[in-house]
Amino acid sequence: MKIMNCPLNGPRNISEFVYGGQVKTMPDHTLSSDSAWAEYVFYEKTEIGLVLEWWLHSPSSYWFIAERHNGSDEITRTFAPEAIFCDRVDFKTSEVPV
Amino acid sequence: MPLGLLKYGINSDYPFDKEADLPPPADLKAQYDVVIIGGGGHGVATAYYLAKYHGITNVAVLEKGYLGGGNTARNTAVIRSNYLTPEGVKFYSASVKLFENLSNEFDFNIMYSQRGQLTLAHTDATVRSFRQRAEVNKHYGGRTELISPSDIAKLVPTLNLNPANLPVLAGLWHRDGATARHDAVAWGYARGATQRGVELHQLTEVTDVLTHGGRVTGVQTNRGVVNAGVVVQAVAGHSALLAQKAGFKLPLVAYPLQAMVTLPVKPFLTPLVSSSALHCYVQQTSRGEIVFGGGSDPYPLYNSRSSLPLKESLIASAVEMFPFLSEMRLLRQWAGITDMTSDYSPIMGLTPLENYYIDAGWGTWGFKATPICGKTMAELVASGGKVPELIQPFELDRFSRFKQVNEMGATAASH
Numbered sequence: 001m002k003i004m005n006c007p008l009n010g011p012r013n014i015s016e017f018v019y020g021g022q023v024k025t026m027p028d029h030t031l032s033s034d035s036a037w038a039e040y041v042f043y044e045k046t047e048i049g050l051v052l053e054w055w056l057h058s059p060s061s062y063w064f065i066a067e068r069h070n071g072s073d074e075i076t077r078t079f080a081p082e083a084i085f086c087d088r089v090d091f092k093t094s095e096v097p098v
Numbered sequence: 099m100p101l102g103l104l105k106y107g108i109n110s111d112y113p114f115d116k117e118a119d120l121p122p123p124a125d126l127k128a129q130y131d132v133v134i135i136g137g138g139g140h141g142v143a144t145a146y147y148l149a150k151y152h153g154i155t156n157v158a159v160l161e162k163g164y165l166g167g168g169n170t171a172r173n174t175a176v177i178r179s180n181y182l183t184p185e186g187v188k189f190y191s192a193s194v195k196l197f198e199n200l201s202n203e204f205d206f207n208i209m210y211s212q213r214g215q216l217t218l219a220h221t222d223a224t225v226r227s228f229r230q231r232a233e234v235n236k237h238y239g240g241r242t243e244l245i246s247p248s249d250i251a252k253l254v255p256t257l258n259l260n261p262a263n264l265p266v267l268a269g270l271w272h273r274d275g276a277t278a279r280h281d282a283v284a285w286g287y288a289r290g291a292t293q294r295g296v297e298l299h300q301l302t303e304v305t306d307v308l309t310h311g312g313r314v315t316g317v318q319t320n321r322g323v324v325n326a327g328v329v330v331q332a333v334a335g336h337s338a339l340l341a342q343k344a345g346f347k348l349p350l351v352a353y354p355l356q357a358m359v360t361l362p363v364k365p366f367l368t369p370l371v372s373s374s375a376l377h378c379y380v381q382q383t384s385r386g387e388i389v390f391g392g393g394s395d396p397y398p399l400y401n402s403r404s405s406l407p408l409k410e411s412l413i414a415s416a417v418e419m420f421p422f423l424s425e426m427r428l429l430r431q432w433a434g435i436t437d438m439t440s441d442y443s444p445i446m447g448l449t450p451l452e453n454y455y456i457d458a459g460w461g462t463w464g465f466k467a468t469p470i471c472g473k474t475m476a477e478l479v480a481s482g483g484k485v486p487e488l489i490q491p492f493e494l495d496r497f498s499r500f501k502q503v504n505e506m507g508a509t510a511a512s513h
Contacts, residue, residue, distance in 0.1 A: 001406070001407065002405070002407075014407070015407055018396070019396060019398070034498065034499070034500070035498045038500065042349035042497045043347050043349050044349075046338035046339060046342060046347070046348070046350065046351075047339070047342065048339070048400050053397075070398060070399055071399075071400045071401055072401065073399055073401060073403070
């Protein structure tokens with residue numbers, strides 16, 4: 001079985017993990033255009049190479065980030081999301097009714 | 099052995115049809131009216147209909163490997179139109195109609211066999227969605243109905259009606275469901291196209307797309323530059339990578355899809371059977387092999403490697419459905435790279451480049467659409483960019499306008 005190193009639980013079988021999509025930067029939803037929002041929702045990086053992805057260790061419900069090669073399936077590193085997402089996000093509500 | 103067969107074996111004139119083979123490779127010209135990237139089913143079908151219906155024969159099909167060697171050879175050859183959305187049902191029904199007459203049209207046997215396709219429901223929610231699919235299908239002229247477990251037992255006596263303790267509650271019985279030899283479909287189209295003057299260039303890889311002022315001017319290949327009036331892209335799993343070379347992005351994610359086949363045995367299974375809960379479909383080929391297919395891999399990868407966990411879960415499901423399959427031996431396994439869209443519908447038609455047309459997003463449902471894709475893409479090219487009504491809902495632009503076509507009937511193995 002392929003092994004993935006969970007930052008919280010250590011090396012575990014890949015079957016314990018759930019893929020959660022690429023790590024993307026969310027545009028400000030109160031300001032972004034429809035096409036910029038569509039770009040964020042539907043488009044991913046498609047080149048063959050290293051990609052940053054969200055993964056969930058399902059038994060412990062722990063989300064983290066993995067760097068993986070999407071051609072060779074080699075997992076180069078895994079780390080806690082705090083390394084990237086260190087600021088608190090306040091979701092402002094739109095002033096104009098949507 | 100029948101005597102007739104023996105006669106063929108010792109006859110020096112056999113094969114009788116000397117035209118059966120493709121013409122020998124020609125030199126690559128510097129200019130074509132139409133360049134089609136991708137020599138799979140969709141690409142050669144587009145070339146065939148361009149030559150046959152529109153008289154456009156200065157066409158080159160560029161294939162990096164060999165004819166029909168990609169996903170055309172890797173699918174599990176299921177032909178059906180029991181989809182959910184009206185857009186999908188209309189489109190795939192037109193494809194089934196074309197398939198029915200393809201052997202006659204080619205004068206070449208594609209081994210089309212209309213055996214019906216049966217999808218099993220194990221939950222009330224699935225039964226409800228099947229009822230909806232049956233009604234949508236009937237409305238558009240398809241032959242699809244909801245049948246009871248006792249009817250299923252008559253149709254497929256060898257099927258376990260309580261697989262993995264998930265009792266079968268009902269079945270979606272699609273009489274138009276069929277199978278065909280997938281290689282023969284590509285060969286038939288390629289033969290028909292090349293006989294009409296289309297050039298098929300195998301081992302010719304497109305390495306870059308040349309553009310100028312919002313138009314495509316040609317392609318860079320490993321055999322030199324080819325100028326083109328119009329370029330059509332039909333490259334399945336690598337669609338997003340090629341589009342990037344042309345300078346635009348596609349909302350696709352590439353997942354491997356694994357399938358496998360057993361040693362051949364005597365015929366026991368006529369319909370194509372799939373289970374919605376077990377994510378598994380089983381069919382017996384005309385040669386007697388049992389083909390198993392399932393869902394895509396659980397995470398994206400540009401690699402057609404095989405993985406043991408997926409094999410194990412797929413075989414476990416197949417054995418639950420047909421317990422005696424546990425005695426059988428696997429003959430081979432393979433994988434293909436599927437380009438999945440988020441709404442399970444394809445991406446067809448115009449692109450940000452004026453004379454560059456796309457046929458992509460074929461995920462796990464591309465083979466059954468081969469004839470209608472070729473026909474509509476040929477219409478699009480011949481009309482100079484007027485998108486045929488049948489494929490208008492599948493435009494690339496739908497994602498930026500939030501007008502997706504949610505096709506939950508796309509994979510026989512899930513929902």
